[in-house]
Amino acid sequence: MGLPSKLATTIILAxxxxxxxxxxxxxxxxxxxxxxxCNTVVYSKGDPFGIxxxxxxxxxxxxxxxxxNYDYYNISPYPNAFAYGHAACNQNLTSSDCATCLDAAKTxxxxxxxxxxxARSVLQDCTIxxxxxxxxxxxxxxxxxxxxxxxxxxPFYPSLV
Numbered sequence: 710m711g712l713p714s715k716l717a718t719t720i721i722l723a724x725x726x727x728x729x730x731x732x733x734x735x736x737x738x739x740x741x742x743x744x745x746x747c748n749t750v751v752y753s754k755g756d757p758f759g760i761x762x763x764x765x766x767x768x769x770x771x772x773x774x775x776x777x778n779y780d781y782y783n784i785s786p787y788p789n790a791f792a793y794g795h796a797a798c799n800q801n802l803t804s805s806d807c808a809t810c811l812d813a814a815k816t817x818x819x820x821x822x823x824x825x826x827x828a829r830s831v832l833q834d835c836t837i838x839x840x841x842x843x844x845x846x847x848x849x850x851x852x853x854x855x856x857x858x859x860x861x862x863x864p865f866y867p868s869l870v
Contacts, residue, residue, distance in 0.1 A: 738802055738810035739833035742817055748827030748840070758826060758841055761785035761792035765839055766815060769796040774807040779835075791842045799834040810835035 752758045764785045773781040779798035785791055796814075798807035814837040818830035829838035 738799070738806040738813075738835065740810055740813040740835075741833045743831040743833060744829075745817060745821040745831070746827075746829040747822035748825045750826045751824045752826050752841075753824070757787065757790035758792060759824075761787045761790045762839055762841075765792045765794035766837070769794045769837055770808065770811050770815065773798060773811060774804040779807050792839055793842065794837070794839045796837040797835065802834055807835065811837055 762785070764787070765783055768783050769781060772783070773779055773796040778800055779802065781797070782793070782795045784793050796811055798810055802810065810832060814830040814832050814835050817832065818828045818837060818839075821830070822828035827838075827840040830836065
């Protein structure tokens with residue numbers, strides 16, 4: 710005695726339905742390096758900018774994967790040496806993949822641009838950058854024009870004047 714064809718069809722469809730529901734889709738972020746830009750100005754060990762930079766980069770890595778459109782800007786809360794930061798990920802990534810990509814971007818940026826007051830790493834699926842307001846503030850107080858600073862600053866450094 711066999712199963713009625715209607716029952717057999719129902720069991721087979723239920724089985725395939727279960728298989729389809731249990732499939733997990735995963736993606737891997739593309740971490741191919743597109744470009745790395747480094748400011749020529751270096752900060753020294755013990756400089757307060759290093760503390761500000763650590764705060765900014767950690768927050769970029771933590772907040773960006775959970776922020777709207779994976780696009781986040783921040784500034785350090787330490788007024789003696791402000792650091793600004795920006796990170797963004799491809800919106801097609803999962804939150805976890807965004808975090809993975811940003812970790813790779815950070816590693817790339819700091820490997821190429823050690824102790825720089827400004828740097829940017831652009832990977833295929835994400836980007837991370839940081840910069841300091843120190844150079845502009847310091848030199849403007851000493852009557853230097855912002856335009857004379859541009860040779861020290863990477864192209865992404867905004868005009869804050």
